[in-house]
Amino acid sequence: MAEIENRIKRLKEEKDVLILAHYYVDEEVQKIADCVGDSYYLSEKAVGAKEKVILFCGVSFMGESAKILNPDKLVLMPDMEADCPMAHMGAVERIEKAKAEYEDLAVVCYINSTAELKRHCDVCVTSSNAMKIVNALPNKNILFVPDENLGRYIASKLPDKNFIFNDGYCYVHKEITKQDVLAAKDKWPQAEVLAHPECTMAVLEEADYIGSTSGIIARAGESSAQEFIICTETGVFYELRKNNPHKIFHPAKEQQVCEGMKKVTLEKVLKVLENMDQTIEMKEDIRKEAQRPLSRMLELAK
Numbered sequence: 001m002a003e004i005e006n007r008i009k010r011l012k013e014e015k016d017v018l019i020l021a022h023y024y025v026d027e028e029v030q031k032i033a034d035c036v037g038d039s040y041y042l043s044e045k046a047v048g049a050k051e052k053v054i055l056f057c058g059v060s061f062m063g064e065s066a067k068i069l070n071p072d073k074l075v076l077m078p079d080m081e082a083d084c085p086m087a088h089m090g091a092v093e094r095i096e097k098a099k100a101e102y103e104d105l106a107v108v109c110y111i112n113s114t115a116e117l118k119r120h121c122d123v124c125v126t127s128s129n130a131m132k133i134v135n136a137l138p139n140k141n142i143l144f145v146p147d148e149n150l151g152r153y154i155a156s157k158l159p160d161k162n163f164i165f166n167d168g169y170c171y172v173h174k175e176i177t178k179q180d181v182l183a184a185k186d187k188w189p190q191a192e193v194l195a196h197p198e199c200t201m202a203v204l205e206e207a208d209y210i211g212s213t214s215g216i217i218a219r220a221g222e223s224s225a226q227e228f229i230i231c232t233e234t235g236v237f238y239e240l241r242k243n244n245p246h247k248i249f250h251p252a253k254e255q256q257v258c259e260g261m262k263k264v265t266l267e268k269v270l271k272v273l274e275n276m277d278q279t280i281e282m283k284e285d286i287r288k289e290a291q292r293p294l295s296r297m298l299e300l301a302k
């Protein structure tokens, strides 16, 4: 083990820290984490944490969600600037307008959102539980914020509900085009296409499997296919290749990189463990209101 990894391990134990990492952060950061997973798995892990401190190797809405669910714990971020642009793509005015327009409305908020947006919503979802949760809601009308693509995908599977969409998107997934996928299929015709539901419907129509990052990883392991075209952020390649050393994985296009996630480095993990200074802070009234939809998600996803 390199010196930096040893120092991280020592400090982590000394200061009673649980390190959580999303599959999109760099491989070297995934290697030192206690738990690596998708957004839902990590929020569950944050709730069950026995440690006094959570260090979240991911983007700000992830650290914020961990703090919302664990007000008594210190939640640290290796880089306070690591952010998800989509988290800011929902407006409270949009929610208020829909509430005035539709009587039987549920406001469903993708976890990739700010605490400020969450507090105006009825329930949160992640890409791995959105279908189950929206289906379980008694409401006919669903305002889905902030991601339009995930909303449209869920809507396509639940025709009895009336969806109202917001125009937010993830640039990493939106920039994967149908043409990219068709060109990749031409190049590797025997490969299975695995896509994240943040991709556009045009891309999802070309996919053999659609699921969250954990879903994609599970499918690659279970499938009899030997070759795959992956339509999501390239951080997942570490887990895919580790679990399936004899299978071949291709990105659908050259650049499938989330800049926010890549801001998290081993050096920054070490520094924040030394200084314990980059903490998530939130006003208690905002935290309490944002906790309601997150806790409802954890309850309905069981």
Ligand code: 13P
Residues within 6 Å of the ligand: 037, 038, 039, 040, 084, 112, 126, 127, 128, 170, 198, 211, 212, 213, 214
């Ligand atoms: P999941 O972790 O639910 O797969 O979502 C991917 C993502 O974009 C996280 O930012």
Ligand code: SF4
Residues within 6 Å of the ligand: 024, 059, 083, 084, 085, 086, 087, 112, 170, 171, 172, 173, 198, 233, 258, 259, 260, 261
């Ligand atoms: Fe946000 Fe997309 Fe990055 Fe996920 S991959 S954190 S949705 S920008």
